[in-house]
Amino acid sequence: MNKKKLAYLVGAVSILIIIYIFYNKTSNEDVFITAKVTKGTFVNEVYISGEAQSTSSKKINGPSNARRFGVYNIKIQDLVPEGTVVKKGDYIGKLDVSEVNGKILDAQLNLEKAESRFTQQQLDTTLTLKQERNTIKDLLFNIEEDKLELERSAYESPATIRSLELQIEKVERDLKERKVDYSIKKKQANAKMIEVGTEVSKIRKEIDELLELQKQFTIFSDDDGMVTYVKEWNGSKKKVGSTITPWEPAIASLPDLTKMESKTYSNEVDIRKIKKGLVAKIGFDAFPDIELEGVVTEVANVGETKAGSDIKLFQVLIKLNETNTSIRPGMTTSNKILTKQQEDVLMIPLEAIFSNDSISYTYVKSGYSIAKKQIELGFSNNEVVIINKGLEENDIVYLNKPKDLDDKSITLLK
Structure with a gap:
């Protein structure tokens, strides 16, 4: 092996040793x-x-005067979907009107009874006052007869004449009392007629108000907007089947x-x-x-x-x-x-x-x-x-x- 090759070999080994030492040192150091x-x-x-x-937000409420007729809990029977865009006068929903219908039926039966009492009172009054008037006419006739008899008895004894005069005075006194009685009975009859007549008028008015209330169970929008459901006390939204009360009458709202x-x-x-x-x-x-x-x-x-x-x-x-x-x-x-x-x-x-x-x-x-x-x-x-x-x-x-x-x-x- 010549010196050149040996030098290359030593250099390669040295490089490998340096790489190993560097790698081993790096692997043991912390990574920051x-x-x-x-x-x-x-x-x-x-x-x-x-x-x-x-x-x-404008509330869309149910009937405001239902409480006056004893209607407290009203179920929502129908309601447009939430998010529906409506205009003034558009349909919003409908409430269960069955309880109001029952009250209307009861009021109509009461009206028939009241009208019957009114008619009966009217007939009784007519008959009673007619009898009183006839009695007064009879007394007047008796007085007239007694006066004629008195004129014919001008030449009778004083006792006979005095007896006829006393008879006339008695009948006149009875006539006067009858007239007073007639006046009192007429006032009584008028009072009773007013009483039964007032009852009839009261029930008729109640029926009219119930019929108006019945119309209010169909809800229409009183403004333009988008319908949103209102929340109940527990956070859930009112929907079909939910109940409204006089204290929480809203069924929906129209937010601005x-x-x-x-x-x-x-x-x-x-x-x-x-x-x-x-x-x-x-x-x-x-x-x-x-x-x-x-x-x-x-x-x-x-x-x-x-x-x-x-x-x-x-x-x-x-x-x-x-x-x-x-x-x-x-x-x-x-x-x-x-x-x-x-x-x-x-x-x-x-x-x-x-x-x-x-x-x-x-x-x-x-x-x-x-x-x-x-x-x-x-x-x-x-x-x-x-x-x-x-x-x-x-x-x-x-x-x-x-x-x-x-x-x-x-x-x-x-």
Whole structure:
């Protein structure tokens, strides 16, 4: 083997040895994940889902005076599909009118009885007063006869004449009493006729009102709009078979689609960050390309428990500053509420933050070594945290803890 070939062989072996040593060394070293300290705009947002609803909605109610007739629970018999666009006067739905029909039938039977009593009273009155008038006529006739008899007895004895005069006085007194009785009985008869007549009129009026109420069980729209179903106390929507009451008479509503809001519920942790007046962006699951601006208008002070959960949730209302013809009440919304924004601040990922008791620190690349530096933290979100002190822009920090540096002292802030 000549020297040239030997040199090539030694060189090849040397290269293989160097590659092996490098590979073995690299495989035993830690793999570090790092990030730069960046300067920019810090944004903290709360993400909550909700439901679109109108802030101005006109209720479509059932009969307003059903309670006066003892009708309290009325079933919805028919209802147009939710989302139906209607004009003023269009058909909306129909309520179960069977209870009202029963009351109309009862009232008609009562009317027949009242009219029968009226007729009977009328006949009785006519007969009674006729008898009284005949009695008065008879008395007048008797007086006339007695007076003629008195004239013929001018030459009779004084006793006979006086007897006839007393007879005339007695009949005249009876006549006077009969006339008074007639007047009283006539007033009594008139009073009874008014009583039975009033009862008839009252029942007739009741029937007219029931017939008018019957018409109101067919519901028509009193304005243009899109029909949306209203919710019951338990959150479910009223539909065919549901019941309306005098206290909750609405069967549907006509929302104003130009005045919309997102109704959401926040948990106990995030509600501390949400305040009235905060800016929000509202997205819609049905239309991923639509995102509208909004503002928080109401934050509940008292939490409520949803069915099937023990977690307290707080209602938050977000008014939409813009409108879109595609948005409909009941659509699921995704809401981003901007709770904090700071310009020109230093930020690092949350993974780069470590702590020792009350001291927060991070591992920072310093030349060919690694330093442990104390840092002062500011606001944070789910990804990054603001660094008030301890780092500079473009510093390299470690997202995982380097080995064998636990005992290394922390460079404290000055």
